[in-house]
Every structure is written in C-alpha cells, then in structure tokens.
Amino acid sequence: MEEFGGSPFDSLLTKIQRRAARVSVLGQGYIGLPISLLLAISGFEVVGYDVNERLVEGLNSGTTPYPGEPDLPELLRQGLSSGNYRPTADPDDISGADAFIIAVPTPRINGGEPNLAYLLDAIETVKRSIKGDAVVIVESTVPPGTTSGIVATSLLREIPHRVFIAHCPERAMPGQLIRELTEASRIVGGIDEESALLAKELYSSFSRGEIITTDATTSEVVKLVENTYRDVNIALANEVARICSVLGVSAREVIELANLHPRVNLLKPGIGVGGSCLTKDPLFLANASTERGYPPELVICARKLNEDMPRVAARQIISFLEETGGVEGAVVAILGTAYKGGVGDARESPVKDLVSVLKSAGVRVRAYDPRCEEYFGAEVAGSPYEAAEGARCIVLATDHPEFKSLDLARLRAACAEGGPVLLYDGRLMFERKRVEEVGFVYSGVGEPLLRPSELLEVRVGTRRGSLA
Secondary structure (H helix, E strand, C coil): CCCCCCCHHHHHHHHHHCCCCEEEEECCCCCHHHHHHHHHHCCCEEEEECCCHHHHHHHHCCCCCCCCCCCHHHHHHHHHHHCCEEEECCHHHHCCCCEEEECCCCCEECCCEECCHHHHHHHHHHHHHCCCCEEEEECCCCCCCCHHHHHHHHHHHHCCCCEEEEECCCCCCCCCHHHHHHHCCEEEEECCHHHHHHHHHHHCCCCCCCEEEEEHHHHHHHHHHHHHHHHHHHHHHHHHHHHHHHHCCCHHHHHHHHCCCCCCCCCCCCCCCCCCCCCCHHHHHHHHHHHCCCCCHHHHHHHHHHHHHHHHHHHHHHHHHHHCCCCCCCEEEEECCCCCCCCCCCCCCCHHHHHHHHHHCCCEEEEECCCCCCCCCCEECCCHHHHCCCCCEEEECCCCHHHHHCCHHHHHHHCCCCCCCEEEECCCCCCHHHHHHCCCEEEECCECCCCHHHHHHHHHCCCCCCCC
C-alpha cells in the first residue's frame, strides 16, 4: 500500500491529486449521483451510499432514476464498467474513506423551517465511518451557520482524527445537471483555509469552471441568495402579469417591449414556481435573518406571491367555467404536471395546488405528462388528446418541448361541443392568434380573454363582455 507522509493536510492533498483518495458520497439523488459518477470517471474509487435500497438496486443494474438527464446514463455505464463506482445501501461499505460528500435532501417544513433530519443522520453515519484523517464536504443546501456549527461541532468533538470540513453548494439545474456541474463556477467554503483547499482540489478533478474559496457561512449564504434572486425576479414578472390582467393588456407584450430597454430583463410569468430549491432557499434565508432581528419583507413577499400563482390561475379558470355553463362536473385537462419543462421532476410543482383548488370547486380534472409520473390526484390520460376529451378548458401547465408540436386543431376537436372552450396558457407557450384560429378562447397568465380591440369596445360600451 502506498504511503502518504507529511501533515494530515499534505497527505490528503497528495491522495486527491494522485486520485488515490477513496470517496464516499452519501445520497444518490439529483446531485449525489452525478457527483459520484463524475468523480469515478475522473479516477477516484467512489462508493455511492443511499438508504433507498430500490434506488441502489436500479443503479447496480445500470438504470438511472433520471432518464431525462443527458449524459447521465452513459456516465453510469462508464462508472460501473470501470469498477470505480459502487452503489450501496450498506453503511459499512463507506467506512474508512478519505473524503465524504454529504448530498442529502434538506426539505422545508412548517412553511419554511428546514428539516435537517437527513443531514443529521448522514453526519452520524460519517462519524461511524471515519477511521483516519478525512475531509467532509456538505453539498446539501443548509441554513447559514450549519456547516461551522452543527456539522463541525458534531464531527470535531468526538473524532480523534484530523477532520477537514467544507460546504460546496451545487449550481445545477435538472435537465442540465452534468453540463452545469462540470462547467459552472463553484463556491467552496471551509471552516478553515485548509478545508476549503482540499475540497477545491477534489472538485477540480471534474470541474472546468472557476472554483472560488471562502468561509463556510459565506458559501451557505451565497447559495441561498442565488435562488432568492431568481425567486424575486420571477415574482416581479408574476406581479406584472397580475397588473396587466386588471388593466386589460397583454403581459407577454408588455414584458417583451420593456425588455427592449438595455437595462431591463424581466423574466416570463407562469402559474407558479416549483422544484426543490426556489421554493425553500429564500425561506431558509428569510428565517435565518428573521431569527437575528431583521425580517426581509421583499423576500417573504416574493415567495408568497409565487406560491399564490396556481390559485390565481385556478380562480380565473373557475370564473370562465361559471360564466360559460357551470363548474360542477366540468372537465379541465391539464397538460404537464412536472414543475418545469423538459424534466420529469414533480417536486413542489405548482400543478399540485392547481389540481387541488379545481377539484375542490367540483371540477373533474384530467392530466397528461409525457415525462412525469406524478398526477396529484387528477385522472391520468395517455395522451394530450385523450386528456382533452369533453374538456371545457385546456391548461398548459408545463412547457415541455413535446407540447410545442401539439396539433391544436385536433386538441380542440376532442373538447366539449356546444360552447366556448378555454385554452389557458400557464407558461405563455402559444401565440394567441394560432390558438384562436382553431376555435379556442385564449387566456393565460397576464393575458386577457379578449383582444385589445374587443376590450376597447367593452370600455366604450359598444360591446358587452366580461374582464373577470
């Protein structure tokens, strides 16, 4: 066995540089799995540990749980065939590693408080598994102060070996995990400089982006601020959409024209924000700040506004049904249940609340998604056209690329006869003219039911209509 002399830091640094360090990754989810595979194909011996035995069995058979992720199936094949990657559900298999990466979920509870149960369990597993000097890296998103507090206190107090501890938050989006993990810049925050440098060296083995070191708490705050920035931007777009709705103008057109200004870049509004990051990270940041005496009103308000968007959409749809034949038993077809287009991820999808509100009003909800298996209690359809059968409203809830090629005329033909049918564009994916040409009534987030010329007729009293 090769000997690595010198200080604990020098020894671990040499092992990492020579790809001789054994790495254990706790959590084989959206981040833990690709991190494991990227390290494995970089030459490290990697054990991927997860408590989900079914997930581990699938990985060992070469089946990725995220088939929509480009390059991930091939990376799994390479990792397994090389022998460098070994998935396991046995915690004994990670014992004695030189580097431990914790990539477990930290979901929100009680409206925004972090649930650190998975993290605490992972820390206990790492404590039992450390048999010598080691570096422990937290990938999980955590409240500020967690790495230098809970993690460091637990590990440094009871382990007789030298343990280096760092936080390295991911910057990766479902649907582009591998590209962003390998190309995006990274922030590494250590409880001390040596911890940060060891983590940087490990991630440099597969990352082509710039890796910047700082302290652990700054790293934690940076991660939360990044997603808070996005959440606030989306909230502004949704606020603009709601303003445009009451003013009777097209939010899509307003935003497109406003964005012609060289210093304006409004995002597109939608029926809500989903995913595991934007729905919790702003709350983690807000809670941490509130606990220390400053409740950040903008952050809290933006989060509430985005969370309300599926209910705003539901109320508009219910209003249309009430005015065109009644709500009870009306069929509404929802296209897309994933939280965003191009992925099968339903975590925190706004469609959950949309379905719930519609069903509570007596609507019969039928849904179709080409990528996602979660339907939130809606009836499951095998195609968009099957979902549309007898419907009085079609809701475009997820902007999957598959929906761009929908045959709108066929979709309209499948809907209810004898009355108007609404296509509610929750992602502003379709052009009004194209939708209306095949016989739908068109509306959506920030889009009026009537054309501007028709709205003018209503205002001057030459045409009767409703702006509800």
